[in-house]
Amino acid sequence: MYPSRFRYEAPRSLEEAIRLLHEGGDEAKIMAGGQSLVPLMKLRFASPELIVDINNVPGLDYHRADPDGTLRVGALCRHADLERSDLLKQAQPTMAAAAPLIADPLVRNRGTLVGSLCHADPQGDWASVVVALGGSVVARGPGGRRAIPAAEFVTGPFENALAHDEIAVEAVIPAPVGTRSGGYLKLERRVGDFATVGVAVALETSDGSVTRAGIALTGVGGSTIAATQAAAALMGGPLTPESIERAAEAAAEAAQPRSDHRGSAEYKRHMVRTFVVRLLSRDGASVGKAA
Amino acid sequence: MTTVYDDVGDQAAGDVPMRRIAFTINGARKIAEVEPRLLLAHLIRRGVGLTGTHMGCDTTNCGACTVLVDGKPIKSCTMLAVQADGHEITTVEGLASASELHPLQEGFRAEHGLQCGFCTPGMMLAAKALLDVNPDPTEEDVRWALSGNLCRCTGYQNIVKSVLWAAAKLRSQSAG
Ligand SMILES: Cc1cc2nc3c(=O)[nH]c(=O)nc-3n(C[C@H](O)[C@H](O)[C@H](O)COP(=O)(O)OP(=O)(O)OC[C@H]3O[C@@H](n4cnc5c(N)ncnc54)[C@H](O)[C@@H]3O)c2cc1C
Ligand code: FES
Ligand code: FES
Numbered sequence: 001m002y003p004s005r006f007r008y009e010a011p012r013s014l015e016e017a018i019r020l021l022h023e024g025g026d027e028a029k030i031m032a033g034g035q036s037l038v039p040l041m042k043l044r045f046a047s048p049e050l051i052v053d054i055n056n057v058p059g060l061d062y063h064r065a066d067p068d069g070t071l072r073v074g075a076l077c078r079h080a081d082l083e084r085s086d087l088l089k090q091a092q093p094t095m096a097a098a099a100p101l102i103a104d105p106l107v108r109n110r111g112t113l114v115g116s117l118c119h120a121d122p123q124g125d126w127a128s129v130v131v132a133l134g135g136s137v138v139a140r141g142p143g144g145r146r147a148i149p150a151a152e153f154v155t156g157p158f159e160n161a162l163a164h165d166e167i168a169v170e171a172v173i174p175a176p177v178g179t180r181s182g183g184y185l186k187l188e189r190r191v192g193d194f195a196t197v198g199v200a201v202a203l204e205t206s207d208g209s210v211t212r213a214g215i216a217l218t219g220v221g222g223s224t225i226a227a228t229q230a231a232a233a234l235m236g237g238p239l240t241p242e243s244i245e246r247a248a249e250a251a252a253e254a255a256q257p258r259s260d261h262r263g264s265a266e267y268k269r270h271m272v273r274t275f276v277v278r279l280l281s282r283d284g285a286s287v288g289k290a291a
Numbered sequence: 292m293t294t295v296y297d298d299v300g301d302q303a304a305g306d307v308p309m310r311r312i313a314f315t316i317n318g319a320r321k322i323a324e325v326e327p328r329l330l331l332a333h334l335i336r337r338g339v340g341l342t343g344t345h346m347g348c349d350t351t352n353c354g355a356c357t358v359l360v361d362g363k364p365i366k367s368c369t370m371l372a373v374q375a376d377g378h379e380i381t382t383v384e385g386l387a388s389a390s391e392l393h394p395l396q397e398g399f400r401a402e403h404g405l406q407c408g409f410c411t412p413g414m415m416l417a418a419k420a421l422l423d424v425n426p427d428p429t430e431e432d433v434r435w436a437l438s439g440n441l442c443r444c445t446g447y448q449n450i451v452k453s454v455l456w457a458a459a460k461l462r463s464q465s466a467g
Contacts, residue, residue, distance in 0.1 A: 001349050007308065008327030008373055038369045039351045041328075051327065055374060080363075104439030106354055106417065109363045110370065191438040 003041035010053040014060075014140060014167065017052050022142050022165035024050040030167060031055070032075060032115035035107045060169070065091065069175030075115070075168060079108035091180065092173065094202045098129045098184035104192035114168050120154045120223065123194040127154050127224040129184055132200035132214035135173045141166035151226050159223075178204035178211045183282075185275040186218070189262065195219040196262040199251070199275035203234070210234045215247065215276065220268050221256040230254060230276065239280055248276040312376035316341070317385030325372045332356045334372035335382060343383035343412045347441075354440035357413035358382050364420045366439075383412035386419065394460040395419060395453070404453030406444035413440050418454040426462055430455065 011017040021028050027049035031037055040046040054060065060076035065087060073082070082088055083099040102108055102116070102125055116126040117137055130150040137153045139146055139162055150171070153161050162168060182202040186195045198218030204211050213231040216224060230250035234243050257268035309324040316339055323338055335344045335358065347355030349368055356368040359381035386393035395415045398404065405411045414437060421428055421436035428436070433454045434447070442450060 002330070003328045005326075005328060008310065008371070010373070010376075034371070034374075035351065035369060038330075038371070042330075042349070042368075053371075053374065104354070105436055106357060106364050106366050106439035107351070107369075109365050 001042040003038070004044060004047045006041075006048055007050045008053065009050065010056045012056050012058070014054075014057055014169065017054055017057060017167055018140060018142055018165060020050070020052045021167065024052070026164050028052055028164070030118070032118075033078065033107075033111035035103070035111035036115065036119045036121065054167070063087065066175070071095075071173040071175075073113050073171045073173075075112060075170060077113060079103065079111050079113065079116075080105070082113060083108060092133075093180065094129050094133060094182040094184055094200055095173070097182075098125050098186075098200065101125060101184065101186045101188075101198075107192075114171050117150065117153060117171060118160050118162065118168050120156070120158050120160050121194075122157050122221060122223045123198075123219045124224070125184070125186060125195060125198050125200075125218055128198055128200040128216035128218040129202075130171055130173065131216040131224055131226050132182070132202040133173045134202075134212070134214055135171055137168050138170045138172060139163075139166040140169050145169075147172065154224050157222050176204045176212075178206035180204055182214075183279045185279055187271050187275075197257075197268050197271040197275065199272060199279060201276065201279040203280075208238045209236065210239065213247075215251055217251065217255055217272060219257075219262075220272060225254055225256070227251040227254040234280070244277055244280045247280065248273045251276045310373050310376075312373055314375040314377065315379040317381060323372070327371060327373050329372040330368055331358070331360075331370040331372050331375055331380075332367040334375065335367060335380070338372070341382050341384050345409055345412060347409065352441070353410070354413045354417065355410055357416045357440060359416055359420060362420065362423060364417045364439075381416065381419075383415055386415060393419075394457040394464070395422075397460065398453040398455075398457035399450075402449050402453040402456050404445065404450045410440060410442040410444075414442070414450055414454075418457065421454070422458055422461060426458060426465075428455070428458060 009020050029048035031051050031053045060074040062074040063077045065071050079102045088096040113126045116124045135150045136147045148161050155161050184200045186198040195218045200216045202214040213234040215227040215230045230247045233246040233250055252269050252273040255269050255272045257265040259265045311324055313322050332346055335341050345355040347353040351366055351369045356366055357364050358367045360378050395418055417437050417440050433451050
């Protein structure tokens, strides 16, 4: 299969990439890892006239922590970089648990976290993780930079908040105030498959009390679901069997699953509940394995 | 090198905008004129004429088309040929030397790691990338590294054994 014809540019700076996007109008598209875009183009679900490949733009392949602990993930940081990251293993349990569960090793060598957020697939795992962590996306366009909270960045299935001439340059995870814990659990039919159900939990605790909580759901609605009521049920006290139960109940209620070849709506809702209990009962153990 | 395209029925061949790229494949430097929508797998199979890289699903699912780009295994049906510009590609044809099979190839023979052989080139390249960074992998490491490569025949048991065989042989070579 071939994509339909397109013009191809591989600029060497962000400024040039933004100019190309601006001139290209609605028919121009950024290519990062290409792991969602190329398959769509081959199937002719996407037929952009201009591809602006950012792979030759230097200095975008980083992920690093600021001195205060804020994490920044550049637009060319690949899933595989995050899977192997010691920084994540030490300081970002939810992200470290999710990274090895994205797609398969071959896709992980090219696909990017930022590209995954931009793609806004309801079954994309990173969006849930970044939403649960209260992260944001930094966009750059002809008018300058702006930060968009991840919860507002995903505006619907396969839709994001970027203007046509804006590039997402990095994802930002705020520094924790308390002690960070959490994890990501994903039910998949086989290794490398998209989520039947995914649950991201990100907690911060100080003196045994939960000071920040984020819970987000993958694959159980038209787009990533921020289970804010569920998170609120955990705030202000220690984790107890009762608060965990309330959070799990609220998360299951927030899910809007549909029955399909991956499972019935009822089953998926049940799995949301189970995953929330499992993640919280081990008090934010940082290990994550496919269920 | 001239690249010949299939007639895909929706355009005149004359007005295709071509781009010149330079890349290395199995150590040999090449220059090619490619249309941007040409996939890396097409460039390798039809342009360079190396047909060991197989096209299975053509939908980014099976890993039959796996090649190494700068040492990392990727799906060549899901990368544009123009993106190979300035990069180094290794295909299955790059494993053996003129006189000797690569230990991975020997391992697949010794442990019956293939039946129809369609997935084998991709399996060996994904395995090579693993052994390059982890010379002494566990069975779990091998299974994890090959989890993007599907095999419809073997049930994977002998593939894993083949890779472990190759790892042992490579270790004994570098020790001796
Ligand atoms: C077999 C297979 C299995 C997969 N399984 C999973 C899975 O289990 N979980 C999961 O989360 N994902 C999965 N994916 C998707 C994968 O994670 C992709 O890498 C990801 O969705 C897109 O990232 P990319 O860098 O490849 O983006 P691309 O494919 O390059 O781009 C995707 C979209 O985002 C836009 N875009 C990309 N980067 C930017 C940017 N910096 N600024 C503005 N717009 C941008 C593009 O224009 C395009 O519209 C799978 C993919 C495959 C092929
Ligand atoms: S042919 Fe490329 S993944 Fe199947
Ligand atoms: S040997 Fe036939 S597909 Fe693997």
